[in-house]
Amino acid sequence: MRNQLVSSSKTQAGSIEIANITKGFQRRGGAFHQVLGEISCTVADGEFVTIIGPSGSGKSTLLKIIAGLETPDQGGVYLAGQPVTAPSRRLGVVFQQHVLLPWLTAKQNVLFALEANGTSARTAEERNELAEYWLEQVQLLDAQDLKPGQLSGGMQQRVGIARAFALESDVLLLDEPLGALDALTRHDLQQQLVYLSEHESRTFILVTHSVDEALLLSDRVLVLSAGPAAVIQQELHIPFARPRDRQTLEQSPEYLELRRHLLDALTRGTQEQKMGMQPIADGRK
């Protein structure tokens, strides 16, 4: 399998270790809300891991902690053995909303990412070529001079994906990157992500609530329990050979079995919570 091939090689630049982290927030009015219970896991260099969980389970908080945008209350995150204390260019992020700067064109947005830290090993011409290369990878070379406001939602998110890949970070963190898109565009972009992730030996951590997205893209799926104090309740290895093709995948009985299992795990979590916390809600279902 791909991840084993890569992780057996010498480079461990993109390995992530999450060690005993917890996170909570003080709510207005004083009550403390424990979002994440104790969470530990490791992601090997070059592995594609998906964190899936019911809404409100703290998936995005977990990803923000890995990205260094939030500090855990306890424990720590380690990238290639080094603690992550602040956001870093080695941890690229694709945000839930596209987060393109509206006053820059698609290409300028990618170039901004390449130049933002003020130092670059590349010449201006090389950066230009790199930006164009990644815009071409997401089929947006023709739209490179358009502003985000002139692009559709799917195109905007593709620019966001091109920007994150162009950074050439060891790790790419994807926070529900396709969550805000319509079903057809999402389907199309999932296909592109499969292609890109299989052609790039980087570590990917994806947060999603789509079971099909998780099964299509991942080597491993971590299932969070329903919050508060969410923990990893299950870990599933997704055994399908790469390159993956959605059609063949969806026809295999193993896929259906995994899908059913995953949905089961996700809904069981929320139902238990609902039964425990607000028994009246059952009548409405």
Add this chain to the structure above:
Amino acid sequence: MTTSSQMRHRRGTRDRQAHRLKAFIGFVVCFAAIIGIWQLVTTGYDDGGLAPTPAASWQRLIEVLSTALVYNPPNDFGIVFHLLASLQRLAVGFVLAAVAAIPLGLVLGTNRVLHDALDPIIQVLRPVSPLAWLPVGLALLRDSEATAIFVIFMASLWIILINTIDGVYRVNPLYLDLAKTLEATWANRTFKVILPATLPGIVTGLRTALSTAWLVIVAAEMIVGNRGMGTFVWNEWNAMNINSIIVAIVIIGVVGLVLDRSIALLHRLIPTT
């Protein structure tokens, strides 16, 4: 399908035209009514001919405009030179205020501690009428021209400052997360992310400040100016020429409208989605 959409389009155009016509008729009626009431109130008013009638004001407007370009220093200036003097003071005071307030606003908007430290001072000084600063200006600057500019500066400063700070607070927090994950330098973060994202707030501040400064300049010039719209109003009052003051009110209003509309055009330059 084409015909129905064309029909819908035509109906839309017709509706808009009908609306404009109705609004225009309404405007003419209201305007005539105001002139009529004005006429009724001022004719036969036993005040020794002081009250401005519509006809006398119109007469005076023609006179003022026909002598608009007279230039006989030290005392005889056409209205154009009064207007230019006011606009010049406005421009200098306003630009100085913008140059001071925008960078300060960006600093205070991005530095919570500094903001909270200075906020009580800003909040106390903000509601003070800029004219209250006029004697302070005269005492310290000992120059009427500089004092008028100082008053305009004080009138604009707080409005631009507060709107800039507010603009920084309204910057999409995800832009800041993006800048962090890209390890953006201070300069890139400030000038390529925060400043462009704050521009809508800054333009709102500039627009409000310019309107306020234009309100204030007339009052300030009544006291300190040797030329300017305020001086014109004051001189004409001393000459008991109330018709001229109606003329001045119309000119000040029209120029204020033009100033406001021209700075509002800046809003169009900024893409926000």
